[in-house]
Structures are given as C-alpha cells and as structure tokens.
Amino acid sequence: MSDKFQLELKKLKDYTLEMGEFSVGMFTDSLKALKDMDEVLAEEVHDRKKKLAYYSNKIDEETLRMLTLYQPVASDIRLISCISQMNTSLYRLGRNGKDIAQLTTSLPNTPHLKVFNSICHMAEYVTEMINDALESFKTEDPSKLLDLEKRDNYVDDLQEAIFRESFTYMMEDNRNISRCIEYVMISRYLERMGDHACLMGEKIYFMIEGKKLEFH
Secondary structure, eight states: OOHHHHHHHHHHHHHHHHHHHHHHHHHHHHHHHHHHTOHHHHHHHHHTHHHHHHHHHHHHHHHHHHHHHHOOOHHHHHHHHHHHHHHHHHHHHHHHHHHHHHHHHHSOSSOOOTHHHHHHHHHHHHHHHHHHHHHHHHHTOGGGGTTHHHHHHHHHHHHHHHHHHHHHHHHHOGGGHHHHHHHHHHHHHHHHHHHHHHHHHHHHHHHHHSSOOOOO
C-alpha cells in the first residue's frame, strides 16, 4: 500500500484513540456528576453528545472511504475492521454516559444509599477494562486482553449483587423504589460496557495477532 494510505491509516487510528479518550471522559464524568449530584457537570456531559456523534460519523466516513479507495488487505483491513467495531462500542459508552448524567436531575438530592458504593466500584472496574483495551489498541500489545473474559464475569457478578441489594432496599422502604430502579438501570449500563470492552478486545486481538480470541 502507498505511503499516503499508511499515513491516513495512522491518522484514523489516532483519531479513534482520541474518540476513546473523549467517550471514557463522558462516562467517568457522568458517574462523578451523579455521585456529587452536580447538575452543572451533568449538563456539560449531556452537551458533549454532539461532539461524540461527530467523532462517530467521521470514523464511519473515513473507514468507508479508505475501503473503497484503497481496497486494503491483510493487517490493514484488520485494523480498519477493528476501528469500525471500536467506533460502535465507544459511541455506546459515551451515550450511556449521557444517559447516566441525566439521572442526576431525576434522583432526589439526598445522600445516596449504600448500594451506590458498589456501583462506583463497578464503574471503575469497567472503565479500567475499556482503558486496557484502548492501551492494547495503541501499543499493539495483546497482553492486557487475555483476561477480559474473567474480568467480565466479575462484572456480571457485581451487576447481580447490585440488583439483590437494591431489591432489599426497596422491600425495606417503598420510598427507595424509584432510586433503586435507577441504580439497577445504571448497573445494566455498566454490564453492557463490560461486554463492549470484550467486543473491542476480540477485534483488537485479531488486529494484532491475525487470529481470533473469543469471549463467551
């Protein structure tokens, strides 16, 4: 392939990493806004959705253009395919951040129930999974991808534990019902983002090694 193609491919990879940083920022700031009941930060996260969409549309356009113009093969087409999957997952990450931020205005401005500590732990854990996938994509070192399935199973366990704890709070006091329903919804978002970390991990591993690593 031409030097021009390789330069454009590097720019696309860098742009994908830029989107990744932006999406993770939306996600982590949404949890911070909810934790602190910070409506100003929540509104800022919500407003970032336009830039998130711009990132996603730009990557879609560039991947299609490069596939059509250059008809890449081998490792280059694996990279473009990987970027396409990452674009989908990173877009969902940012959108989930936007949805979580919106809950800041709907939950009562009173101290969180204890179960929220588990949500914060789950969010930090999932964010680390996503950051490890992004780091592997950047460095083309697959070592941080190998235990993603084990980590995702732990995320599933956390989601179930949060559901049980939230249900207990709802049974004890019906005034907790609306808040706990929101907690369960957030844990579902987090569980899905663990799945997306694994989806990205599979594509990144294939990009690097040229063989499949499947998480079940």
